[in-house]
Amino acid sequence: MMRRNQWLAAPLGAATAAALLSGCGSTEGSAGGGKGVVMGISDKVKATDPASGYDPGSWLLFNNVFQSLLSFPKGGTTPEPDAAQSCAFEGGDSKLYKCTLRGGLKFSNGHSLTSKDVKYSFERTLKINDENGPAVMLSSIAGIDAPDDKTVVFRLKTSDATFPSKIASGAGSIVDHAEYPADKLRTDGKAVGSGVYKLDSINDKSASFSVNDSYSGKAKAKNTGVTLKFFNGDQAALKTVLESGDVDFAFRGLAAKDIAALASTKTGDQKVDVVQGTGAEVEHMVFNVNDPVVGKLPVRKAIAYLVDREALVKDVYAGTAAPLYSIVPAGIAGHTTPFFDRYGGTPQPEKAKALLRAAGINNKVKVTLYSTPSRYGPSTDQQFQVIAKQLNDSGLFEADMKSVEFEQYEKDIQDGKYGIYVKGWVPDYPDADNFTQPFFGPDNVLHNNYDNKEITGTIIPSTSAKSDRTSANMDYNRLQDIVADEVPLLPLWQGKQYAVTRQNVTGLQWSLDASTVFRFWEISKG
Numbered sequence: 001m002m003r004r005n006q007w008l009a010a011p012l013g014a015a016t017a018a019a020l021l022s023g024c025g026s027t028e029g030s031a032g033g034g035k036g037v038v039m040g041i042s043d044k045v046k047a048t049d050p051a052s053g054y055d056p057g058s059w060l061l062f063n064n065v066f067q068s069l070l071s072f073p074k075g076g077t078t079p080e081p082d083a084a085q086s087c088a089f090e091g092g093d094s095k096l097y098k099c100t101l102r103g104g105l106k107f108s109n110g111h112s113l114t115s116k117d118v119k120y121s122f123e124r125t126l127k128i129n130d131e132n133g134p135a136v137m138l139s140s141i142a143g144i145d146a147p148d149d150k151t152v153v154f155r156l157k158t159s160d161a162t163f164p165s166k167i168a169s170g171a172g173s174i175v176d177h178a179e180y181p182a183d184k185l186r187t188d189g190k191a192v193g194s195g196v197y198k199l200d201s202i203n204d205k206s207a208s209f210s211v212n213d214s215y216s217g218k219a220k221a222k223n224t225g226v227t228l229k230f231f232n233g234d235q236a237a238l239k240t241v242l243e244s245g246d247v248d249f250a251f252r253g254l255a256a257k258d259i260a261a262l263a264s265t266k267t268g269d270q271k272v273d274v275v276q277g278t279g280a281e282v283e284h285m286v287f288n289v290n291d292p293v294v295g296k297l298p299v300r301k302a303i304a305y306l307v308d309r310e311a312l313v314k315d316v317y318a319g320t321a322a323p324l325y326s327i328v329p330a331g332i333a334g335h336t337t338p339f340f341d342r343y344g345g346t347p348q349p350e351k352a353k354a355l356l357r358a359a360g361i362n363n364k365v366k367v368t369l370y371s372t373p374s375r376y377g378p379s380t381d382q383q384f385q386v387i388a389k390q391l392n393d394s395g396l397f398e399a400d401m402k403s404v405e406f407e408q409y410e411k412d413i414q415d416g417k418y419g420i421y422v423k424g425w426v427p428d429y430p431d432a433d434n435f436t437q438p439f440f441g442p443d444n445v446l447h448n449n450y451d452n453k454e455i456t457g458t459i460i461p462s463t464s465a466k467s468d469r470t471s472a473n474m475d476y477n478r479l480q481d482i483v484a485d486e487v488p489l490l491p492l493w494q495g496k497q498y499a500v501t502r503q504n505v506t507g508l509q510w511s512l513d514a515s516t517v518f519r520f521w522e523i524s525k526g
Helices: 056-065 115-128 163-167 235-244 256-263 297-306 309-315 338-343 349-358 379-393 406-414 453-464 469-486
Strands: 037-041 084-089 096-101 141-148 151-156 197-202 206-211 225-230 249-251 272-277 282-287 321-323 365-371 397-403 420-425 489-495 497-502
Touching: 037 235, 056 197, 056 206, 096 115, 115 141, 115 151, 197 225, 235 249, 256 272, 256 497, 297 338, 297 349, 297 365, 297 379, 297 397, 297 489, 309 321, 309 379, 309 489, 338 469, 365 379, 379 397, 379 420, 453 469
Parallel strands: 037 225, 037 249, 365 397, 365 420
Antiparallel strands: 084 096, 096 151, 141 151, 197 206, 206 225, 249 497, 272 497, 282 420, 282 489, 321 489
16 A cells, blocks of 8 residues: 555465466346345445545445455455466566456446446556555556456556455556546546445445456355445444444444453343454554654663553454554564564563663653544553553653644644654555555655655565565565664554444455455345
8 A cells, every 4th residue: 555544554475377277156237136235334435436535435336336456355365366367576676467357247327337447447547646545556557558348458567466455455446437427527426337336325324335246257146235324523423323233233433441341241131243354454653763862772772671562452452453563564475563572461670770871861761642533543542541550560661642633633644743652553455565565665655754764775675576465475574574673663552453333234354354355245134
């Protein structure tokens, strides 16, 4: 990614060229069966045009209304053919990527989908280059050729082995060239795609989707349609309508304490079920390495010895997150635990003290932890209050916490005013690249002034060239070790995904995986 608006918060395996030579499963779509379902969600759908949306709500819409050349199968993180019959890198440098479309593809308006539409869609996103859009994910594209109706060839500026995963995301949504202007965003709030669903209506309170009869692909809709109800961060209201039955299930937005309470309810008494899945959302404590206090490596390492993640996820997040000991989360190929290996899983104040004293730091270290609940949720302030107390309890620090509204928070970070601050990350695609490349180098999205030449000059270029993603694991192991040694950030937790549902709704487990794709078509209601 970088999903710039995604600061909140299973390996790619064998060679991508081989993995994507052919699709699997049925090529017949379903007109939908069962009943319609109603979903409550805290996120807004900020855009219906794929050239603009770069947020969880918008990508939820894109993944269900539009097709991409490739997509992530349920429970998997290796992209497979979707609108494409096959895709593969040609040559040995991961710079030429060719896809052949399946036959019979149509948009919901009845227009045929051809390579012209694919070429048009990518070029349009890049040309518009909307500041709130995913063009940044496609920046490696040098040119696109469509020599016939079924063939698309991407020419890349540099080796980019993660390109298949990028185009399997919402950034790869294919639009009808006859419906979308080439140089500006569509502004009528409508969406025309070739995905499993059609967008029937959308406003500030709800969105309605019905099954697309023109869809041709592997998915089989298990409902007749989906209605989204938006709660705009109102956790209490979302919980109330779930319990009353006004929505069939809730995804994203329930308070951690409410999820934990619902999960612990006895089976025989409960009105709802809590469905848990794998999550890849992460949160980090970030250090400005130019700061006069935390710019000193012994101070950062001392903090790493003192933060108690287990207490954090228990006391603040009620077990709805898991301790994170690396920049690459569990479930993503290449994950290791270097922060656990170096600094342990429980506070070690004596080691922290020894580090500080050896560096000539004999007085309490004064630090301020900056938080922004308006971006990362109300638990963020509580989290940093707990960490400040952990530091103070060691007797080595004098720490406090300040809460800042997001707009000012981001400005102050870019101006270098904070030494310690929080950042969350929700991935665009399930590859270690998306948890590493955006974070390091002079223009990193952390804005913490950290730049390691081995990472930027050797490791990242090496991983980008390896289409067999498992062969990149050794490089990612080295990268994680460097970060744990130099501590430009401190990983805190990895989120678990939850959906809370009435007991007559099934299939939600197929949308709670590391791909972060929410699949309407898997949901059924008894």
